[in-house]
Amino acid sequence: MSDHISLPLALAAEQFAKLPGVGIKTAQRLAYHMLNLPEEEVCEFAENLVKARKSVKLCRCCQNFTERDICELCSDDNRRKDQICVVESPKDVSAFERAGGYEGLYHVLHGLLSPMDGVTAEELKIKELLARLGDVKEVIMATNPTVEGEATAMYIGRLIKPMGIKVTRLAYGLPAGSALEFADDVTLVKALENRSEL
Amino acid sequence: MSDHISLPLALAAEQFAKLPGVGIKTAQRLAYHMLNLPEEEVCEFAENLVKARKSVKLCRCCQNFTERDICELCSDDNRRKDQICVVESPKDVSAFERAGGYEGLYHVLHGLLSPMDGVTAEELKIKELLARLGDVKEVIMATNPTVEGEATAMYIGRLIKPMGIKVTRLAYGLPAGSALEFADDVTLVKALENRSEL
Numbered sequence: 001m002s003d004h005i006s007l008p009l010a011l012a013a014e015q016f017a018k019l020p021g022v023g024i025k026t027a028q029r030l031a032y033h034m035l036n037l038p039e040e041e042v043c044e045f046a047e048n049l050v051k052a053r054k055s056v057k058l059c060r061c062c063q064n065f066t067e068r069d070i071c072e073l074c075s076d077d078n079r080r081k082d083q084i085c086v087v088e089s090p091k092d093v094s095a096f097e098r099a100g101g102y103e104g105l106y107h108v109l110h111g112l113l114s115p116m117d118g119v120t121a122e123e124l125k126i127k128e129l130l131a132r133l134g135d136v137k138e139v140i141m142a143t144n145p146t147v148e149g150e151a152t153a154m155y156i157g158r159l160i161k162p163m164g165i166k167v168t169r170l171a172y173g174l175p176a177g178s179a180l181e182f183a184d185d186v187t188l189v190k191a192l193e194n195r196s197e198l
Numbered sequence: 199m200s201d202h203i204s205l206p207l208a209l210a211a212e213q214f215a216k217l218p219g220v221g222i223k224t225a226q227r228l229a230y231h232m233l234n235l236p237e238e239e240v241c242e243f244a245e246n247l248v249k250a251r252k253s254v255k256l257c258r259c260c261q262n263f264t265e266r267d268i269c270e271l272c273s274d275d276n277r278r279k280d281q282i283c284v285v286e287s288p289k290d291v292s293a294f295e296r297a298g299g300y301e302g303l304y305h306v307l308h309g310l311l312s313p314m315d316g317v318t319a320e321e322l323k324i325k326e327l328l329a330r331l332g333d334v335k336e337v338i339m340a341t342n343p344t345v346e347g348e349a350t351a352m353y354i355g356r357l358i359k360p361m362g363i364k365v366t367r368l369a370y371g372l373p374a375g376s377a378l379e380f381a382d383d384v385t386l387v388k389a390l391e392n393r394s395e396l
Binding site (some may be wrong): 007008012020021028029030032034045049071094 | 205212217219228229233237244252253262265269289
């Protein structure tokens with residue numbers, strides 16, 4: 001950061017530049033915004049972030065972020081206990097819940113297997129998944145349709161199938177509202193392979 | 199924010215969503231990043247922002263952000279004291295200093311006249327500018343080449359000219375490294391009007 005800009009501006013910009021996807025220009029813009037806010041609002045912003053970080057725990061059951069021991073979804077009696085949808089991160093749980101239509105439970109891996117980045121099975125919440133499969137009839141592997149997502153789904157599937165539990169994978173296909181001409185080849189081939197009768 | 203995502207995640211995301219140019223998806227991504235950081239790093243992030251906000255003052259002379267009474271630029275004996283470059287915001291001072299080549303002083307207005315947004319002359323640091331024109335020979339109006347920037351430059355120019363001080367405006371023209379075919383009409387006309395001899 002240039003030493004010509006004022007120290008407080010540089011200090012604030014430095015903080016924002018630590019965030020993923022925030023470059024120097026954006027960091028400076030955000031810092032400028034912060035320094036123009038009333039002091040109380042900046043304090044509130046900062047305190048709420050610290051509060052959120054301090055109060056966050058991983059649900060003992062599904063490993064999702066929560067401020068309780070067992071999260072709301074896991075302790076909801078209206079949800080099916082025999083289906084577990086395995087996702088990469090808490091954001092994915094939000095996505096499914098927003099979409100609606102799924103009534104089972106979740107399991108958050110907090111990452112995907114990635115030998116390139118040195119992420120091994122021990123770093124993911126796989127042990128915790130295996131430990132909660134008692135009455136489970138189906139495990140839905142809902143990791144992203146990427147190389148890492150596929151590899152992780154395959155790896156976990158291979159661990160679970162011998163236990164006599166059904167393991168399924170999200171469907172590949174054309175996204176709703178998209179156009180054929182813009183679909184990539186892999187998606188198009190999968191959409192054709194997985195065609196269903198009208 | 200959906201009530202299905204965990205409370206700490208929602209709380210953190212809410213904070214980021216307050217920032218300008220940060221939508222819900224980005225806010226959630228940043229919140230997720232924060233909750234995955236070690237607690238000390240989140241505290242450091244928060245404390246530094248509050249520290250920056252608390253330590254920031256406006257330079258008594260040029261109104262730029264600083265942590266001192268008189269900023270570094272204003273107290274630098276090597277700078278020309280008879281030239282003042284008037285800009286909208288502290289970011290613009292950084293931009294000029296980064297570019298180099300200017301050795302005079304600055305004056306930060308902290309905004310532009312904008313009747314549409316209810317920003318009047320009283321809210322800008324115009325009084326402070328007029329109060330420091332004693333030995334000044336030239337005031338360079340370096341507000342953005344936008345409607346508000348032009349209007350503000352004109353307004354301030356009209357106040358200063360009667361004091362016998364030279365008032366200048368940044369040149370309009372083609373940006374370096376750009377292509378004629380992509381220039382907008384106004385820029386092209388101005389570039390032609392302001393052509394210089396080779």
